[in-house]
Amino acid sequence: MRTTARRVLLGAALGTAPFRGYVAAQGREAIVERERAAHRGWLMTGHNSPYAVLVQRHIGPGLTLGPATADLPLEGVGATRLSERDGVPYLRADGRESPLPRFRMYPLGSFRLFIAGPPGRSSVTLYGPGPRNPKPPVWYEYDPRMSLEVTLAPPTQPGSRRMLAADGLEVVATDAGTVSVSLGAQPATLTVLRVPDPAGEESELEIFFRDPTNEGSTYPAGRFVSLEPLGGARYRLDFNRARNPFCAYSTAFACPLPWRGNALPVAIEAGEKYGGGGLTPP
C-alpha cells in the first residue's frame, strides 16, 4: 500500500528506531495506529480492561453477592447485598449498610464493583483482579480511502433516547443529526447520537453502524465510530477507527441494539475485526 511505502522510506531516511514514532506522529495513519496501540495495551493489561469484567448486571430490586447460592457468587466474600434506593446504591454486609460512590472502582475482597447507569436504573459491573485470557484485537490495515470528511445535518427536531453505550451501560443520548456517506454507488445516511460519559464532562458523537462485513470478518452486531470535529458542521468520519462494542470481547457485556437504518450497503473493510469471544460461549 502506498502509505506503508512512504513510512518505510522515511524510516530508512531517519535510520534510528526511536524516531519512527515521531515520523508516525505526523500522519493520519499514525494517529490511528497510536490509538490502536493504546487500545490494545488497555485490553491486554489495563486494570479496567473489558477482559477483567466478570459480569455486568442491573441492580434492579437488589442483588446478593458472595456465597455460592448468591446471585453473584464471589469466592472469599461473605453474604453481601447490593441495592439501590432513591438513586443511591448501597452495599449491606454483616448488618451494616454503606452507600457506594458511582463511577468509581469499589473494592470488595479481591473483586471490584463499578456502579454506573442512570440513578434508579443503575448497573453494577463486577471486575476480577485483572484481564483474564485477553485476546489481542485485530484490525484491517489502515486504508486512507476510508477516512471521510462529512457534514453533520442537524436533527429535524431535538430528541433523546435511552440506549446502551459501547460499554453496555445505559445512557441518555441526544439526537445529533445525520451524515451522508458516499462509498460506492449509493449514498447512505447514518444517524449520529451524542453519547455522554456520565462520569465526566465528555461525550462523543457516535455512529453505531452495520455493513456487509458483519457477516464475516467483523462483529455481527455492528461497530461504533465517532466523529472528529473539523470546525463548523464539518467532521471527519474515519472508518479506520471503527471499534467493537465491548460485547464483542466478552459475554459479560450487554450488546447495544443496532440503530435503525444505520446499515451501509458497502463493505467497510476498515477498522476493528472480530476475533471471537463475545458470541462464543465460554
Add this chain to the structure above:
Amino acid sequence: MKRSPRAGLLLFLAPLVVASRPPLAAQVDDLSGPWRAAVDQAGGPLRFALELRSAGSGWSGTLCNGPACDDLSAITPMGDSVRFEMADYDATITAVGRGDSLIGYYRNVGNRGPRVMPFRAARGRWPVAPAGPALQGSWDAVFDQGGRRSPRVFLIRNGPAGMEAAYHTNSGGYGLFWGSATPSDSFDLGRFDGAFVYRLTGRLDGDTLRGVFHAGLRTQTPWVAVRSTGRPHLTPPFEVTSADTSRPFEFAFPDLQGRTVTHRDSRFAGKVVLVDIFGSWCPTCHFAAPALRALYRDYRDRGFAIVGLAYEVSGDTAIDNRQVRRFRDKYGITWPILLAGINETAATAATLPQLQGFTAYPTSVFLGRDGRVRAVHAGFLGPEAGPLYDAQIRELRGVLEELLAEP
C-alpha cells in the same frame, strides 16, 4: 547548548524535515528551562507550561496553568524521548526531541478506555494578554449539552501570569483556568493537569458571553453566560443530610502500614474530628489538601484531629497504597490516612454505615467531641475561587470553633 534560530517559535504543523538534528545527548541536556506546551483537542491547542530543572543526574519539573503549578512525579529520558509522569492521575506525556521542540502524546485511562492526545512543546513562555474590564467579573453560564442544560459559574480576572478564571460546577471547583484575552474581548483559557483536559473559549457579544467548552479529545459544548445577578446559579453538591447522629460515627480501616484504625483510637478520643473522604485521583481533593493542613496546624493543639479515608480506584492494594502515600507526602499530611476502599472480607465492606449517601469528593464529615456527626461539607472550591474560597474557609473554621468550644 545548541539553539536553532527558530527557538521559541512553534512550528507545530510544519511538514517533517529530517535533514539534520542535534545529537541525542544535546537534546537531553537541553531540557531545563521554561517550555510552552499544548495538547491538541479537536477544537485547537490547550495551552499550559512546563518548567524543567536539572536535579542531580536527572530532571525535576512542574506543570503550570498560569500560577497554579504541580510537580511532575517523574521525568524519565528514554533515548531521544522523554516521559513525564503525572502519577496522581495515572497519566503520562511521552515526547521526542526535535531541535528545540518536543513532540509526542499525552495518555491516560478512563472508564471506557485509554485516551491519547497529541502533545507538543517549544522553549519559552506563551504570550498572554490581560482581560479587558468588560470580561472581568462573575458570570453565570448555561451549558447546552445536546439539549441537556446545566449551570456553571466563571470568575474571570487578571492574575500574575495572565488572564485567569475560576470554574465552578454543581460539584465544586475545577481548578484555575489560565490563558489569554484575544482582540475584541475574546478569550482562550485552559486547564490541563493530567486528569482535567479542559479549554474554555469565548467572546463578548453585547452583554452576553458566548463560547465553547472543549473537554478531552473531541467534546465541544456551547455555552452562554450573563453577568451574575447575585442569586444562586449553582445547586450545591448533593449533601449528606441524613447522617445517623444517634451514636458515634464508626469506621475501621487499615492505615498505610496495614494496621486497623477505628473510631475508638485514642488519637480521636474526646476530640473534634474531621473525617476527610477523598481519593488521590480526585483533583478537587488535591485543591482541598493544603486548606485542611492549615486547619490542622491552627486547631490541633485545641483538640482537633483529622482522619483521611481514601477511596482509591485501582483496586490493587499495592498501587492504592503507593498513590495515597504520594498524596500524603505531596501535601505533608501528618494525620492518619486509612485505605477505606480496601476490604479483605465483605464483613468490613460496609464502610460508612451512618452516611446516607455521598457523591462528592471530597466530603468532610465533622464529628463532635462525643464522636457524633455534627456537620458535613461536600465538595470544595479551590483558592482560585477568591472570595468564595475565603467564605468557605470561614465556614469551615466557624464549624470548628463552635465544636471546639463545646465541653
